[in-house]
Amino acid sequence: SEESNEIKSYFLSNMSHELRTPLNAILGLSQSIMSEISDEKIKENLEVIKYSSVSLLTSIDDILDYSKIEKGELNLERKPFDLQKSLTEIKSLSYQQARDKGLTFIYEENVELPKRIVGDAVRFRQILNNVLHNAIKFTPSGKVKLQITQLEENEENQILTFNVSDTGIGIRPEKLDRIFESFIQEQIDDKRKFGGFGLGLCIVKALVNLYQGSVSIESNVGLGTTVEVKLTFQKAQQEPLELIKKDSKALLKGKSILVVEDNPVNQLVIKSILRKWEGITFDFAGHGLEALEKLNSKSFDLILMDLQMPEMDGYEATVAIRGGKGGLRHTNIPIIAVTADTTEKSKIHANSVGMDDYMTKPVDSELLFEKVLKAFYLE
Known part of the structure; x- marks a missing residue:
C-alpha cells in the first residue's frame, strides 16, 4: 500500500510538472505579447488563449487536489494577498466563459471590501472559479451572477459571503444532499452533455472547510441554482x-x-x-x-x-x-x-x-x- 502511494505521488508530481511546463510557456508568452502590442483583435485572441489555459490549469489542479483530499494532505497557505486583484482575475475568466455560451455575467459588490486580506489566494480563486464554472456549465441560457453580499468583522478575522446564482437547469431535491460528493453530477448523462470531472464541488467543500467557512445550495429544477459561500480570512497587518x-x-x-x-x-x-x-x-x-x-x-x-x-x-x-x-x-x-x-x-x-x-x-x-x-x- 505504501509503495502504491509512493508511485501514485510520483506520477501526480510528474504529471503536474509535464503539464504545467508547456502551460507556463503559453500563459507567460501570451501575457508578454499582450503587454507589447496595441492591436485589439490580437489582444482579444490572446485573452481567449489565456483563459483557456487557465481553465486547463484548473482541471489539473482539481485532479491533484482530489488526491490530496484522499490522503489528508490538502492545506492552505496563510499569506497577505490583494483581494481586488484576485476578484478581477475571477471576473475576467467568468466573463469570457459566459460570453462564449451567450450568457450574461453580472458582478456586484454590496459591501466595502478590504484591499488586502490574509489567506490562500490560489485556493480562494479555485473555490469561486469552480462554483462559477459549474453555474456557467449548467446554464443553457440567461445569466450568471456573482455577488459579495456581506462582510463580518471581529478583532482578528473578516468573514466574507459570496453568492453565485444562475438561471440554469437546477438540481432535483433528492440530489442536493449528494452534490458535494466526488464524481457526482445531476445525472450520469450530464457527464456526456456538460463534460467535466465531477470533482469541482467536492474540492470546494474541502477547501471551504479549511477556510473555516460554509457552503450551501438552494435550487429549483428548471429555474436555477444559488450557491452561498462563506470564507474566514485573517485581517492583514501593516506590512512593508x-x-x-x-x-x-x-x-x-x-x-x-x-x-x-x-x-x-x-x-x-x-x-x-x-x-x-x-x-x-x-x-x-x-x-x-x-x-x-x-x-x-x-x-x-x-x-x-x-x-x-x-x-x-x-x-x-x-x-x-x-x-x-x-x-x-x-x-x-x-x-x-x-x-x-x-x-x-x-x-x-x-x-x-x-x-x-x-x-x-x-x-x-x-x-x-x-x-x-x-x-x-x-x-
Missing part, C-alpha cells in the same frame, strides 16, 4: 511590501540573477519578465552542474531554481551551493524555487535543502517581482 515596491529601483540596481532552468521555452518566458526590470542583469544555466560552473566564475545576488532538471536537479544543486561548491560567496545566496511541481512534498523538500522561497508555474510576473524584492530587502 508597498514600501519595498517604492524602493524597488534601489533594491534592484546592480543586482545579478541566475536562472537555472532546462526548458528553452520557459527560459524565454522568464527572460520576457526579467528584461522589464530596470537595473538588473541575468544569466541562464540549463541544469545544476552548469549553475555551479557559472557561480564559480561569476558573482550573483539571487537564484531562480527549477526543481526537475537533467544532470543535477534543483534540490541537489541547492545542497551543493549551500555546501560551498558554488563558491563561498554564494553559500547564503537567496534561492527561490520556480517549479511546475505543486505538491506539498516538494515544498517541504525544497525548504529542507535550504531554499528560501517557493513559487509555481505558470509564473505570475507580479508575484515573482514581489518575492525577488523581499529576498533583496531581507538580505
